[in-house]
Amino acid sequence: MVQNILFRILVSPFALLYGFGVWIHHAIYRLGLLKSTSYSIPVIGVGNLTVGGAGKTPHVEYFLRWLQEHLEISVLSRGYKRKTKGFREVFSGSQVDEVGDEPLQYKRKFPEAGVFVSESRVLGIPNIIRTRHDTQVILLDDVYQHLAVKPGVNMLLTEYDNLFTNDYLLPVGRLREWRSGYQRADSIVISKCPSDLDQATRERIRDQIKPAAHQRLFFSHYKYGSLYQLLYPSVRINLQPDMSVIIISGIARVGTLLAHVEEKAGYVKSIEYGDHHEFSKYEVAQLKEHYDRMEGTQKIIVTTEKDAVRLEKHRLYLQQNQLPVFVLPVSVTFGADEVAFKTYIKDFLLGFKA
Numbered sequence: 001m002v003q004n005i006l007f008r009i010l011v012s013p014f015a016l017l018y019g020f021g022v023w024i025h026h027a028i029y030r031l032g033l034l035k036s037t038s039y040s041i042p043v044i045g046v047g048n049l050t051v052g053g054a055g056k057t058p059h060v061e062y063f064l065r066w067l068q069e070h071l072e073i074s075v076l077s078r079g080y081k082r083k084t085k086g087f088r089e090v091f092s093g094s095q096v097d098e099v100g101d102e103p104l105q106y107k108r109k110f111p112e113a114g115v116f117v118s119e120s121r122v123l124g125i126p127n128i129i130r131t132r133h134d135t136q137v138i139l140l141d142d143v144y145q146h147l148a149v150k151p152g153v154n155m156l157l158t159e160y161d162n163l164f165t166n167d168y169l170l171p172v173g174r175l176r177e178w179r180s181g182y183q184r185a186d187s188i189v190i191s192k193c194p195s196d197l198d199q200a201t202r203e204r205i206r207d208q209i210k211p212a213a214h215q216r217l218f219f220s221h222y223k224y225g226s227l228y229q230l231l232y233p234s235v236r237i238n239l240q241p242d243m244s245v246i247i248i249s250g251i252a253r254v255g256t257l258l259a260h261v262e263e264k265a266g267y268v269k270s271i272e273y274g275d276h277h278e279f280s281k282y283e284v285a286q287l288k289e290h291y292d293r294m295e296g297t298q299k300i301i302v303t304t305e306k307d308a309v310r311l312e313k314h315r316l317y318l319q320q321n322q323l324p325v326f327v328l329p330v331s332v333t334f335g336a337d338e339v340a341f342k343t344y345i346k347d348f349l350l351g352f353k354a
Contacts, residue, residue, distance in 0.1 A: 008172045017171040020171075022177045029147045036150035037122055040354035041129065044345070045151030049164045049181055052173040052275045054157035055191040055332065056220065057102050057306060060141050062332040064110045066342070072114075072134045073320045076124045077103045077141040079117030081276045084269075087127045090115040101276060101309045102141065109305075117327025121129030121149045137349065144184075147174055153348050156185035158209075160193045160219075161255065165208050182209070187216040187344065192256050195221050195335065216344055218337045224260050227300075227326035230308050231319055237300075237326065238263035244296035246270075248287055248303050248325075250277030250310065256326070259303060269294065277310070285312045288321055301325045 020189055026032050048054035067073050079088070079100030090099045090107045093351060099117050107115040114132040118124030121143055122227065128135055140151055158164045164182060167173040182188065188211055210215045229235040239245070243265045247258065250273040253291045262268045271290065273279075291301060301323060302309060311318070318325055334341045 008168070011152050011171045012034070015172040018171070019169045019178055026147065026177070026181075030100075034108060034148070036147055038150045038152075039125055039138075041125075041135065042352045043125065043140060043149070043151040044137065044153045044155065044348075045140040045143040045149070045156050046157065047140075047142050048157045049144065049176055049179070050158075050162075050167060051170065051176060053162075053174075054159050055222070056142055056157060057105070058330055058332045059155075059157060059189065059191070059220070060106065061109065062220075063345075064106065064113055065138050065331070068110060068113055068202055071136040072132075073110075073137050074114035074116060074132055074135040074138060075103070075106050075139045075141060076116050076121060076126050076128060077106075077116060078119055079103050080142075081278070082117060084117075085119070086146050087116065087118040087120075087124055087337055089131060090117060096309050096312070098245060101306050102311050104329070105305055108309075112148060121146050123331060124314050125149070144181075152352060153345070154184060154186045155190045156182055157191045158182075158188065158203075158314075159253070160190050160197075162253070163190075163205070163208065183212060185215055187218060189220045190217070191221075191332075193219045193221040194333075195223075197221070197335070218341050218344075220334045220337070222256055222260075223333050225329040225331065227302065228330055230303070230311065230325040230327050231315065233327075241297065242298050243267075244294050244298075244299040246287070246290055246294060246299075246301045247272075248279075248308050249309075250279070250305065251275055251304055257304065257330075261328075267294075267296065276306075279307075279310055279314065281314070284311070284317055288323060302328055305329055 046056050046059050064073055075324045082100040090103045090109050092111055094104055096104055103115050105115050114135060116128050121140060125138060164179055167175045167319040169175045190205055206217055226236045226238055244267040245261055245265045247261060247270040254272055258270055304329055
């Protein structure tokens with residue numbers, strides 16, 4: 001605890017410098033020296049104030065799962081950590097190095113959707129319109145800090161267990177910008193909530209965030225599905241109390257995943273890397289050593305869907321060594337807010353004017 005306080009004191013000048021740079025960047029737009037661009041097509045932005053972990057990917061998938069039954073959807077992402085540049089369409093056969101893990105995950109789960117990557121969202125959106133003429137709605141993944149684009153709905157995510165109101169600027173905390181940045185949002189979603197969230201807690205969070213009059217506040221939670229094997233997706237199992245599990249993950253925050261697996265399995269060991277981590281041959285070999293040393297007859301390896309995309313390049317090694325790597329899918333539900341949230345989005349889409 002004392003070390004944490006000392007660390008914050010030591011790095012606080014860097015946080016102030018970082019915050020000053022962010023303030024200047026935002027002031028340029030507030031003063032009209034640079035202008036945000038709107039588009040003649042409905043655009044929904046999904047983002048957060050922190051460096052990751054709020055659940056952007058499952059929320060983008062929520063929109064895809066729901067809206068693609070009625071509309072032609074395209075997703076635009078930066079394609080973080082890809083080794084290519086510029087505007088690029090994502091195909092099911094693309095490689096993670098070419099397009100990034102999240103865009104590839106979107107395309108493989110929703111092959112009918114258009115998925116694209118571009119560092120510049122301003123240039124990416126018109127390129128999508130030219131490339132995929134039938135696109136009716138564009139979803140922007142991780143766009144909150146990209147002030148050059150003005151989505152029709154700017155949706156801000158913040159975690160139930162780590163609200164932005166309790167966080168600090170980098171590098172003291174995990175905020176990409178000042179807390180006041182939440183005011184740009186049209187809607188705020190409290191993600192990763194308990195499924196039995198009571199009304200008193202909802203009101204406490206509302207009082208803490210203090211949404212503006214124009215902002216809508218919603219609460220969502222995760223729903224985990226059955227495990228499927230990475231190498232043989234048709235093989236599905238459920239976690240059981242007699243299982244020993246190794247979790248291997250490279251995501252920003254593993255707490256929700258870990259809590260779910262610990263609740264279901266008898267023994268759990270978690271091997272954690274940084275967000276979007278590129279697994280090396282050595283690390284996969286280390287995974288095998290951990291697996292071999294783990295006791296029990298019912299033992300498996302569990303990973304996330306995003307990590308599975310990055311583990312695929314080690315498919316041959318996993319197959320040769322018969323490592324049972326299972327993928328744990330996750331989806332988002334809005335529970336008691338489901339009808340209100342869908343009505344909110346429907347009203348935006350139906351009332352959109354180019």
